[in-house]
Amino acid sequence: MHRPTSRPGLLRRTSAAVALALATAFPAQQALAQPAPKISDGVVKMGLLLDMSSLYEDVAGNGTVTAVKMAIEDFGGKVLGMPIEVLVADHQNKPDLSAAKAREWFDTMKVDMIGDVAASATALSAVEVARQKNKVIIMSGPGTSRLTNENCTPVSVHYTWDTYALAAVTGRGVVKTGGDSWFFLTVDYAFGHSLEKDASDIIKADGGKVLGSVRFPLNTQDFSSYMLQAQASKAKVIGLATAGGDTINAIKSANEFGITKNQKLAGLLVFVNDVHALGLEVTKGMQLTEGFYWDMNDETRKFSKRFFEKMKKMPNMLQVGSYSSTLHYLNAVKATGTDDTEAVMKWMKSNPINDVFVKNGRIREDGRMMRDMYLFEVKQPAESKYPWDYYKLKATIPAEQAFMPVSKSVCPLLKK
Numbered sequence: 001m002h003r004p005t006s007r008p009g010l011l012r013r014t015s016a017a018v019a020l021a022l023a024t025a026f027p028a029q030q031a032l033a034q035p036a037p038k039i040s041d042g043v044v045k046m047g048l049l050l051d052m053s054s055l056y057e058d059v060a061g062n063g064t065v066t067a068v069k070m071a072i073e074d075f076g077g078k079v080l081g082m083p084i085e086v087l088v089a090d091h092q093n094k095p096d097l098s099a100a101k102a103r104e105w106f107d108t109m110k111v112d113m114i115g116d117v118a119a120s121a122t123a124l125s126a127v128e129v130a131r132q133k134n135k136v137i138i139m140s141g142p143g144t145s146r147l148t149n150e151n152c153t154p155v156s157v158h159y160t161w162d163t164y165a166l167a168a169v170t171g172r173g174v175v176k177t178g179g180d181s182w183f184f185l186t187v188d189y190a191f192g193h194s195l196e197k198d199a200s201d202i203i204k205a206d207g208g209k210v211l212g213s214v215r216f217p218l219n220t221q222d223f224s225s226y227m228l229q230a231q232a233s234k235a236k237v238i239g240l241a242t243a244g245g246d247t248i249n250a251i252k253s254a255n256e257f258g259i260t261k262n263q264k265l266a267g268l269l270v271f272v273n274d275v276h277a278l279g280l281e282v283t284k285g286m287q288l289t290e291g292f293y294w295d296m297n298d299e300t301r302k303f304s305k306r307f308f309e310k311m312k313k314m315p316n317m318l319q320v321g322s323y324s325s326t327l328h329y330l331n332a333v334k335a336t337g338t339d340d341t342e343a344v345m346k347w348m349k350s351n352p353i354n355d356v357f358v359k360n361g362r363i364r365e366d367g368r369m370m371r372d373m374y375l376f377e378v379k380q381p382a383e384s385k386y387p388w389d390y391y392k393l394k395a396t397i398p399a400e401q402a403f404m405p406v407s408k409s410v411c412p413l414l415k416k
Contacts (some may be wrong), residue, residue, distance in 0.1 A: 024196055041110050042083075048064065048068060048089070049101060049116060050118050052088070053092065060141045065088055065319060071326035072086070077272045079151045095124065111135070113138045116140050119192070120189065120191035122143045130156060136156075138156075139212055143161060143269065146194060161291050161317060166289045167195065170375065176206070182237045183238055184241050185216065188215040191241075199268060231257065237264050248278060251278055265286060270319075271316045288376055292316040295391075308366055317357075323357065331351075364414070
């Protein structure tokens with residue numbers, strides 16, 4: 001004789017089965033709604049291609065490495081629970097070495113993004129490798145406007161500055177104050193060529209004249225013959241299409257020859273490091289273009305003092321640009337849940353940038369990060385009240401006026 005099955009027991013067993021089914025189904029539904037992060041090799045790997053031993057080491061070099069590590073620290077040290085790794089290499093200002101290292105990193109080291117690439121020729125070679133490998137490259141250090149013009153790619157971002165902006169801000173500013181005849185001292189590689197061309201075009205468009213130019217090799221120590229040619233030109237302005245150690249040596253030479261008594265120097269690319277190295281007595285009155293100055297407000301001062309504690313010098317725009325671009329890249333990886341190039345690039349171009357370096361910045365389709373630029377004048381020695389107090393702000397130039405307009409670009413990624 002069999003007892004009838006208890007209905008309460010049946011209900012309990014049925015409820016338990018339903019609960020088990022729901023418990024197993026719910027995580028699956030969650031997984032569908034929120035896909036697991038897709039980080040290749042379980043690590044976000046960034047490579048910094050830098051000049052670590054030559055004339056650009058002071059303006060980028062270890063300072064850029066420090067700024068990037070500060071960004072990773074401020075981000076939290078991990079992204080989506082995955083570690084963040086940074087590789088550093090010295091490209092020695094050699095384009096072939098830059099390309100070879102970029103290829104090695106992408107092919108064998110599984111690097112997801114290359115950053116900085118401080119120098120134009122080395123950047124152009126690395127960009128071509130990134131394009132071939134479909135990998136992200138974000139450049140804070142190089143200047144040539146070719147990077148977002150004829151050499152633009154879907155995977156590259158030119159973040160901090162470029163030669164067009166220097167020409168538009170400094171060149172135009174000097175012409176407006178009477179410096180309407182120019183002679184250029186130009187470093188003989190891609191950066192110098194671009195800077196001289198961009199500045200010449202703007203000077204002429206604004207009614208000025210270019211009386212001539214002379215080119216010199218990268219990392220020149222003796223500028224005497226070049227300065228004599230500039231002096232003989234009788235130009236009101238000697239435009240320095242130079243950077244780093246070359247700029248310092250050129251300015252020293254101009255002062256030794258007494259050229260600055262009758263002709264004005266226009267340092268088209270001068271960093272706070274250069275002013276510090278030369279001193280205010282040598283650099284006073286120079287106008288220059290920057291994307292960042294440490295003493296602009298409380299936020300910049302707070303960041304810069306942290307940097308100073310580590311480097312014993314104030315940061316420049318290249319270094320803080322690398323800090324900012326690292327944060328923007330990591331935010332893109334976090335938001336998209338992947339280090340996939342297409343997804344990350346789409347997010348970075350679709351979202352504004354707001355941090356210590358830039359407010360309401362945006363990345364244009366050609367890879368140009370659009371942001372305001374600043375025209376500064378170097379203070380007179382008597383105006384400087386404390387260490388590194390070197391600049392006074394003359395003008396803030398809106399992004400659309402500072403950078404190459406879409407109408408002038410030949411980049412096929414831009415819709416005109």
